[in-house]
Amino acid sequence: MSVIDGKSLASQIKAEIAQKIQYYTSKGLRPPTLAVVMVGEDPASAAYVRNKMKACQEVGIKSMDIKMIDETTESELIAQIHSLNADKNIDGFIVQMPLPAHIDANKIIENIDPDKDVDGFHPLNLGKIMLGLPALAPATPKGIIEMFRLMNINLAGLHVVILGRSNIVGKPLAMMLLQKRQWANATVTVCHSKTQNLKQIAAQADVLIAAIGKPHFVKADMVKSGAIVVDVGINSIPDPFKKSGYRLVGDVDFEAVKEKASWITPVPGGVGQMTVAALLQNTLEAYEKNLNLL
Numbered sequence: 381m382s383v384i385d386g387k388s389l390a391s392q393i394k395a396e397i398a399q400k401i402q403y404y405t406s407k408g409l410r411p412p413t414l415a416v417v418m419v420g421e422d423p424a425s426a427a428y429v430r431n432k433m434k435a436c437q438e439v440g441i442k443s444m445d446i447k448m449i450d451e452t453t454e455s456e457l458i459a460q461i462h463s464l465n466a467d468k469n470i471d472g473f474i475v476q477m478p479l480p481a482h483i484d485a486n487k488i489i490e491n492i493d494p495d496k497d498v499d500g501f502h503p504l505n506l507g508k509i510m511l512g513l514p515a516l517a518p519a520t521p522k523g524i525i526e527m528f529r530l531m532n533i534n535l536a537g538l539h540v541v542i543l544g545r546s547n548i549v550g551k552p553l554a555m556m557l558l559q560k561r562q563w564a565n566a567t568v569t570v571c572h573s574k575t576q577n578l579k580q581i582a583a584q585a586d587v588l589i590a591a592i593g594k595p596h597f598v599k600a601d602m603v604k605s606g607a608i609v610v611d612v613g614i615n616s617i618p619d620p621f622k623k624s625g626y627r628l629v630g631d632v633d634f635e636a637v638k639e640k641a642s643w644i645t646p647v648p649g650g651v652g653q654m655t656v657a658a659l660l661q662n663t664l665e666a667y668e669k670n671l672n673l674l
């Protein structure tokens with residue numbers, strides 16, 4: 381078994397991005413700018429946002445932190461989005477999810493300018509991704525595919541089983557891995573909460589991708605010997621030995637599964653790092669398009 385070092389792979393991507401930004405700014409251009417909108421004070425979301433902004437700083441992307449109170453109305457948030465859409469100096473922005481229950485996330489996403497949608501959540505971007513057309517792709521699926529590319533793992537013809545059908549991971553990842561192109565060409569099965577014989581299907585996977593949000597859901601008996609296991613889960617579980625009182629674990633029972641897998645991603649230090657790197661790639665792409673640099 382070998383552990384995939386997401387941190388080191390993400391550093392490679394970040395170094396490439398930093399180099400490009402340095403080139404552009406040396407020519408007198410302004411740096412790329414990302415705005416991050418967060419509504420409310422969910423501590424997990426706040427931690428993700430801090431990570432994203434720190435990563436921006438590392439590569440030379442200017443980031444803007446827009447915090448809105450929990451009581452923000454849907455129309456106030458939409459007004460904020462329209463103002464970011466209109467601002468020529470903002471290349472891309474994201475609205476951190478989840479949003480408070482009184483706000484319809486789909487309505488919010490539909491209001492984002494697709495060219496500034498660096499999360500790749502807008503229906504137009506997702507539709508293009510499904511068709512295999514160039515578009516801003518959702519960060520986590522893009523980061524996972526980048527991880528395979530950098531590790532030179534060719535998925536052509538392999539059976540990839542994805543556990544989870546979310547709009548931000550499972551569904552777009554399935555579409556992206558299905559494309560007729562390099563670093564894709566997989567045979568894809570998507571399992572979910574209503575799937576019968578999920579264990580047996582998972583155990584047939586050459587590549588098993590867990591994105592269901594259930595701590596330690598994937599056990600050793602669900603994994604074929606020699607499979608590649610990718611853990612997308614970030615779950616907080618109580619841990620009296622930690623100062624914070626909790627620790628982060630994935631959807632995979634890492635200790636048991638690592639003995640059977642050929643490659644496995646850890647949590648933390650795996651897919652999460654790649655997601656942030658892909659967000660930076662998308663921001664650079666949006667900037668290059670905004671400034672007509674391509």
Ligand code: GUN
Pocket residue numbers: 474475476477478499519520548655
């Ligand atoms: N919440 C969990 N993951 C994500 C993400 O990739 N983007 C946003 N905006 N919110 C999230």
